[in-house]
Amino acid sequence: MGNIFLFTLIIGITSALILLPFYKNDQLSTKESKQLKSGIIIAVVIILMPAVFAFYYFSNFDRNFSSLWPLAILLTAGGAILSKGTERKLKGFLFLVSLIAGAYFLTAFIFNADEKYEIAKMDKKVEIKTFDETETPASVPPQFARNKMKKAFGQVPNTSYYDLGNLQIQKVNGEYVYIAPVEFSSFFKWWKGDQTPGYFSLSATDSSANPKFIKSEMVFTPSSFFNKNIERHMRMKNPKKIFYGDVQLEIDEEGKPFYIRSYGKFISARNGFDVEGIVVVDSKTGKTKEYPLASVPDFIDGAVSPEVVSLQNSYFGNYIHGFWNSKFGKSDVKLPSDEGTEANVSPIFDENGVMYYFTDFTSPKEGVDSMLGYSLTNSRTGKATYYTGNPDQSYMDSQGALQIIEKKFIEKKWHGQMPILYNFYGEASWLTPVLDSNGFLQNYFIVSAANPEISVYGVTPNEALKQYKTALQRGKGTVDGSSKAEDKQISGTVLRVYKEKSGDFTVVSFLLDNHKNYLISSEKAPLAIYLKEGDKVTVRYLETGEEFLPAKTIEIEGLE
Numbered sequence: 001m002g003n004i005f006l007f008t009l010i011i012g013i014t015s016a017l018i019l020l021p022f023y024k025n026d027q028l029s030t031k032e033s034k035q036l037k038s039g040i041i042i043a044v045v046i047i048l049m050p051a052v053f054a055f056y057y058f059s060n061f062d063r064n065f066s067s068l069w070p071l072a073i074l075l076t077a078g079g080a081i082l083s084k085g086t087e088r089k090l091k092g093f094l095f096l097v098s099l100i101a102g103a104y105f106l107t108a109f110i111f112n113a114d115e116k117y118e119i120a121k122m123d124k125k126v127e128i129k130t131f132d133e134t135e136t137p138a139s140v141p142p143q144f145a146r147n148k149m150k151k152a153f154g155q156v157p158n159t160s161y162y163d164l165g166n167l168q169i170q171k172v173n174g175e176y177v178y179i180a181p182v183e184f185s186s187f188f189k190w191w192k193g194d195q196t197p198g199y200f201s202l203s204a205t206d207s208s209a210n211p212k213f214i215k216s217e218m219v220f221t222p223s224s225f226f227n228k229n230i231e232r233h234m235r236m237k238n239p240k241k242i243f244y245g246d247v248q249l250e251i252d253e254e255g256k257p258f259y260i261r262s263y264g265k266f267i268s269a270r271n272g273f274d275v276e277g278i279v280v281v282d283s284k285t286g287k288t289k290e291y292p293l294a295s296v297p298d299f300i301d302g303a304v305s306p307e308v309v310s311l312q313n314s315y316f317g318n319y320i321h322g323f324w325n326s327k328f329g330k331s332d333v334k335l336p337s338d339e340g341t342e343a344n345v346s347p348i349f350d351e352n353g354v355m356y357y358f359t360d361f362t363s364p365k366e367g368v369d370s371m372l373g374y375s376l377t378n379s380r381t382g383k384a385t386y387y388t389g390n391p392d393q394s395y396m397d398s399q400g401a402l403q404i405i406e407k408k409f410i411e412k413k414w415h416g417q418m419p420i421l422y423n424f425y426g427e428a429s430w431l432t433p434v435l436d437s438n439g440f441l442q443n444y445f446i447v448s449a450a451n452p453e454i455s456v457y458g459v460t461p462n463e464a465l466k467q468y469k470t471a472l473q474r475g476k477g478t479v480d481g482s483s484k485a486e487d488k489q490i491s492g493t494v495l496r497v498y499k500e501k502s503g504d505f506t507v508v509s510f511l512l513d514n515h516k517n518y519l520i521s522s523e524k525a526p527l528a529i530y531l532k533e534g535d536k537v538t539v540r541y542l543e544t545g546e547e548f549l550p551a552k553t554i555e556i557e558g559l560e
Helices: 002-019 032-061 067-084 085-111 113-120 141-150 187-195 232-239 306-320 323-327 398-408 461-474 526-530
Strands: 123-126 160-166 168-172 175-184 196-203 212-219 248-251 257-265 276-281 289-294 346-349 357-363 370-378 384-387 420-424 427-437 440-448 455-458 487-501 503-514 517-521 536-543 546-557
Touching: 002 067, 067 085, 085 113, 085 323, 113 306, 141 160, 141 196, 141 427, 160 196, 168 248, 168 346, 168 357, 175 248, 196 248, 232 276, 232 289, 248 503, 257 306, 257 546, 306 370, 306 384, 306 440, 357 420, 370 398, 370 440, 398 427, 398 440, 398 455, 427 461, 440 461, 455 461, 455 487, 503 526, 503 536, 526 546
Parallel strands: 123 384, 517 546
Antiparallel strands: 160 175, 168 175, 175 196, 196 212, 248 257, 257 276, 276 289, 346 357, 357 370, 370 384, 420 427, 427 440, 440 455, 487 503, 487 536, 503 517, 536 546
């Protein structure tokens, strides 16, 4: 508290010095002059200082003197009005300087657009790695997870005191889970309860899993008041830090809860933001530590807040040719999607358990649902990569995928949530959980981003993946395998053949004398339509471990 009192005192003394006229007014008696000066000092002490204190205390605004520029304009204007002669000229000059500073702060966003783009600039690649179909994507939608946690709220002691806090995903002890703290429901409940009892945990990969309530008392929380409020506690410990984004709950490997928040610096003139590190607070003791991004503890997944990533995506997409181009010409401008689950971005994990924020970019032109590219931002380092996608194909954006789901289940009024672009079997594909009108999970929908007519759905992501592989063989897609599927070749004799017409092509399923099944489309191997029992063949395929293995090529002895 000492810092804010000192900060307020300095502002009060400075304000009084600016407002107080030091000249002697011949029209006023000595007594009247003293009364005027005394009135100004009293007004500063009684009105200005408490107002400044209240503003900084309740808003949790950073206590840097640069934040006082609006007040400086008012004070210097008042000082100039109340003074005369040389003193008025001096204070008038201060007023002019404060006006110029105010104009600089207000117009900085026009002139620092190039700097914003340079800070947000991303590495560029064509496609992400092919997804390993033996893994399970973290695909339980947050709305469904939240509904399940609310239904399990009876596990919380003194339930009437609390509400469910913000939901977020992270990796704990090798498992992907949703975490949501228990929060106070009102001021009076906080006054009586003083501390919250714990948080909920729920699998982010298994939709059939049930939430678990973890007992872990928390004193410093977002729903606490006064100095126990977590944002205010962070501000009191770090009065000059520039924070951006909401506080987030992070759980260490022992299940202990911590609150974190990203901090950084303004790009120029209190405008723009560049992340530099995090502040970590023990939610029970209030012990606070700060870490630069390079030294973030291992258990923290979301060091860079989703709000920061969303802001940097906006810089990257809008300011490639400066500010004015983003408003008028819009050459090469690409708009980040707003379909993400957290601040317009969606957290996902790679095969190594590292969390990234996913965002797709679309054209600023209205009515266009073509995706221009997509980005993945490392949630611990802030480093981002922009993927252009296959230049020979046009990809549908996330909004287009959601529209397909809405039309597919129009009678049931189901909708998609959290669309994520994956590379399934070499095909850019949208995986989207489908929810009913009550927010309960119904299925998982996969649609090709390049060939929207290829789509499937299943009860689980892995079931949908199996159907999708078959759909790709039957349609115009390609099956190039997963990141771990081994490319093999085998020769043998055909024991059984089954052919099925699918649009303009034929899907051929066949059993070899090694008693393994294979699948190939006539689109990839036109001569496969002549395959019959007893033929000797050489097959190049992918060892995915499934019942029907996807064949990439087939050579039939005797046919050229």
